Amino acid sequence: FIRVNHPRTLFSLFYPLFLLNRAVLRVNLPFDDPLNYEQRSFLQTIQQRQWKSEADTPVILSEILSLLSTGSAPELLAEEITPTPIVIKGDRPPLPVAELELPGGTIQLASRFYVQREPWESRCYEQIGKNAGLIRIKAPRQMGKTSLLARICDHAAELGYRTASLDFLETDEAIFEDLTVFLKRFCALISRKLGISPRQVPEFWDEELFGPKENCNDYFEQYILAPLTVPLFLGLDELDRLFPYNIVAKEFLTLLRSWNEKAKVNETWAKLRIAIAHSTESYVVMDTNSSPFNVGLAVELPEFNQEQVLDLVARHGLSWGTEETRQLMKMVGGHPYLVRLALYHVAQGDLTLSEFLVTAATDAGIYGEHLRRHLWNLQQNPELAAAFQQVVATKEPVCLPSMSAFKLNGMGLVSLQGNEVILRHECLYRPYFQSRLRIRE
Incomplete structure (x- = not known):
């Protein structure tokens, strides 16, 4: 027996283990205590016993010993351990399936609120497993690009690849103004992430005989790729940070394209797999009506469909039906961030669905x-x-x-x-x- 101050935590962590024995012991957790939907549906099908005090210990021990020796509970207690309906008191709101997460930024790998968007995820995993694999994820802001990129990187690590990810939001703006400075910093950052001394970059760089792209190309081949015995996954996030700097952006994207072409015919470069993510909102500052980078698998992340939104509603512990979900989607469609932000605030009790619908399209609302x-x-x-x-x-x-x-x-x-x-x-x-x-x- 384990005494716990937070019995909900006990069940959240350990109820998959209890499934193996098809029995649950509730420690100071009354049958009318509210649980989230997933836990309630699980517990409904399993024999349960409740421990309230030391007086219950001999009875429960007797049952456990009987189960171990005979495979069945004592006859006198058989009626007592039949599944007990779990009653949720009317004055208590349902609890979410998982602890609520305030939407914004990358969704953690273990998050229960991440929604897969097939077939795109499977295609990304398939692409990254190929020689010359290159993925470009593009969508407006807050559509889940970074979260998908993180999962592709995690999948690459599971495949045994070396991985290195860069977020260009972390790069100082002045770095983007000069191609030589930018490519030196790029090589140094990748080196450091792979455990290679970044001091080799300035020692290798020869600005008298070669241009910045040639230096970067040779450094990457000789110092990064050649020593590797497994593929290298390179993830580049917030690539649109480069777009306002036309010369640097053009030359760097051309370099990535050339690496992808080399990977199709060169054994050393075939180790390189690339995934990039950029916001299409950055097109506002561009003088073209086409994507600045059009090779590889293009992933244009779609919005959630009604089934996915309904699933998110359930994960937030809201007892909405089709009509409430329809009202939400009439306001924001299936936009991942806007949907999750509304569900978070309603589940938190910050506002009702009716209040949300009235204020959503105003500066005072959550959007x-x-x-x-x-x-x-x-x-x-x-x-x-x-x-x-x-x-x-x-x-x-x-x-x-x-x-x-x-x-x-x-x-x-x-x-x-x-x-x-x-x-x-x-x-x-x-x-x-x-x-x-x-x-x-």
Whole structure:
């Protein structure tokens, strides 16, 4: 017997072990104490006994000894250990399946709130297992790119690969202004992550005879790849941080493309597997209407479908049906971050679904920061704002210039329908931007 102060924790950690014996001992945990959905459904099918005090110890020990010796409980107690219905008191809200996590940033590998989006995850794992494997994950902000990249890296580690991941948000802005400085830093960071002294980079670099890309290429081949006996997975996150620096971005992306081509024919370079992630919102600052990097497996992360949102609702311990879920999705579609943020606050008791629906499309609501970010980006680009005003002013599909449609779609504000666009997240974006951009229908 183990005395515990938090019996819910005991069951959360150990109830899979109890399944092996098909019996559960509840230590100071009454049958009417609320448990989350998954635990309740599990316990309903298993014999349970409750320990309240030392007086219960001889009775329970007798049952355990009988089970060990005969495989069945004593006849006198057989009726007592039949499955007991678990009753949830009406004044207690259901508990979430797992401890709530405030949405934002990378979802932890062990998180119960991560939702797989097939077939993309399986395709990524398959691609990274191939020679010359290259994956590029692109989507607007807060769609789950970094979380997927982390899982691809974890899968590569399970395959026995060496792994090195870089987040360009951690790089000083001044580094992006000079190609030589940037590539030196890139080689040094990868070296350090692989346990190689970064001091070898300046010793190897020959700026008199070779250009920065040639130096980087040779260093990577001789010092990084050649000594490896297993593949190397290279994960590059927030690559869009480079895009405003046209020369550095162009040359670095060209270098990655050349590495991918070498990996198809060269045994040393075949060890290299790459996955990159970048936000399509960065297209706003670009002078092109196409992706800056178009090789490898392109993964455009989709929004959640209704089944996935319903699953998330259950994981948050909310007893919503199809209608409540429909109201949420009418507001934000299946946008991963916006969906999870709403479910988190409702599950926490910060607001009700009705209160959420009233305030969501305002600066005072839980999406205020998200909405203001889009508004700021539009205000910095008057031509793009004018194009978006056309979309918000009508509920019909609108034909926009190709560049404007490309950028607004990259921001996640519109959806493409052939050569036309329609507004995304109708109930969220239309009222907010009609007010902020002073648009009349």
